[in-house]
Amino acid sequence: MAATRLISLHHVKTKSVAQCLKRCIDYVRDEKKTEDEKYISTYGCDPKTIVGEFLLSRKIYEDNVRRPHKKDVIAYQIRQSFKPGEITPEKANEIGYDLAMRFTKGRHAFMVATHTDKHHIHNHIVFNSVSIDGKSRFRNFYYSGLALSRISDILCLENNLSVIQSRYEENIRNKNSKRHRFGNRALDQNSLSFLVDIEKKMREGKGRGYENWARKFNLKQRAKVLLFLEEHGISSYEELVKKTDSMEADIDVLNEKIKARNTAMKENKELQKAIIDYSKTRSVYTEYRKCGYSKKFYAEHEDEIERHKAAKKIFDTVSSGKLPKMKELRDEYGELLAVNKTDFQEYVRMRKEKKDFLIARKNLELLLEREKAEEREKAKAKQSRSSRSETSL
Missing domain, CATH: 1.10.287 (Helix Hairpins)
Structure with missing residues (x-):
């Protein structure tokens, strides 16, 4: 259940841009919160020189594109909080890195710091408002917060984590059960195993790398289907x-x-x-x-x-x-x-x-x-075990 929030870091008039960035970065990479910076990862920059690298991209942009305006955004921070006890710090940092990469499309340098000082593990992601090459800026569009939460939900579903239940899901649970009802039934986000459809021969031929790719691909497909159905208020296959x-x-x-x-x-x-x-x-x-x-x-x-x-x-x-x-x-x-x-x-x-x-x-x-096929195989295996038990008796 990952909650997300996008925060703009503005330039404060009484301080320099470097001071504003340093204050934010120092809080995010606090040794007490990240277990001596154990859970920190970066893209397009080095943790030790991140402020200088952010400023360099900004300088290139200002020299070649345009000067900053009065209410200039110098960086953005993403906060991503997970359900207590559901995830490890290592996995949270990995998901935070994927979230930042997908949201910025790899165009902006960022740092992901996973804090473990609270009862819930959470990520602080800081990314530069200016692209790595200094040619463009991040445009905070109207539904950026919604887009961010959707990407986070997809990542959670891909990694077998719960997502925040919306009113839509609550309404589903209050309805009468149907054959292919979603929510916490046949397609519950905790029952992902039936989606991994890897043929035995292909698995033997391709090896472990192919198996991992196929599993991840199926989980992504499932996440997209679930979010699409939720967005359009569809609660069953019949609907x-x-x-x-x-x-x-x-x-x-x-x-x-x-x-x-x-x-x-x-x-x-x-x-x-x-x-x-x-x-x-x-x-x-x-x-x-x-x-x-x-x-x-x-x-x-x-x-x-x-x-x-x-x-x-x-x-x-x-x-x-x-x-x-x-x-x-x-x-x-x-x-x-x-x-x-x-x-x-x-x-x-x-x-x-x-x-x-x-x-x-x-x-x-x-x-x-695929789910039906899995159920048939389980029933067949159960029947086979029962037959062997009767024979032995």
């Missing part, structure tokens, strides 16, 4: 199937609306063109009629005459019998185009969302099938 099926129907309905408007827009454009063509060729066609539909005149003005005839055919298709004005047609076309543009964006979004749900559904089906 997921129902959701994906309803999404398909909604997409089809929206697609039909878009197609109908496209047809209406095409007819509108044809009518606009017919009105323009009719107006431009009217005098030519009048002359053609006055000269008794002369073949010679037709040969000289074939294009104009045919455009005029085509326009008249389109006019005959107008159900009301009365031609609308060009302004009305253009306004109608603009309205159809605006609505279709909005609906098409929604259509693209729904298609992408549907794809994400289908991927989650497929992954979940694979996980559930």
Whole structure:
């Protein structure tokens, strides 16, 4: 159960940037809290020279990109606290390192210090606001705290640790049990063994390294599925199937609306063109009629005459019998185009969302099938042991 928090370290006017950084780093690497700095790890810097290296990247940025503003953030601190008694300091430091690496994408130097002075083990992660190469700064986006907690949850699930239970999970426990109910049942975060799907022959051929990779890969897939379902309020396999099926129907309905408007827009454009063509060729066609539909005149003005005839055919298709004005047609076309543009964006979004749900559904089906296979193997083994016991008696 890892709780996370992202804190900005601002430059205090009464102190230098170096003093502000040193004060933060000294607290984080306190020997009493880290057992003589036993549980400290770094990336892109050395623990002994971290302040100077942070300042060097900052100097490169200031010289080549821009000077700092008044409320400048010189570094960021992540606090990650674990459930008491659930993790060792070594493992906590390893998870903290992975969290910092994924959150900063390896672009910023950082230090991870694991404190053991409290009843709960916790990490203090300090990373430079300026990238290692001094070319960019970390942008603290609106949902950065949520993104941080999600990465932390994934890491906890990958390492068989509990995560903070949300209201969603509490609601699930209050509902009636279903066959594939999540929460603390079939897919409980403490029952991870059934996910490790390594074929015997492949394991023998690839060795221990492949086995470790396959186990970690399956745990990551499971973590992603669980978090995806929680984010979208899906509490059972049946609900997921129902959701994906309803999404398909909604997409089809929206697609039909878009197609109908496209047809209406095409007819509108044809009518606009017919009105323009009719107006431009009217005098030519009048002359053609006055000269008794002369073949010679037709040969000289074939294009104009045919455009005029085509326009008249389109006019005959107008159900009301009365031609609308060009302004009305253009306004109608603009309205159809605006609505279709909005609906098409929604259509693209729904298609992408549907794809994400289908991927989650497929992954979940694979996980559930693996669980069933494990249960069948256990039942078969139990039955075999019982048979041997009866034979011996």
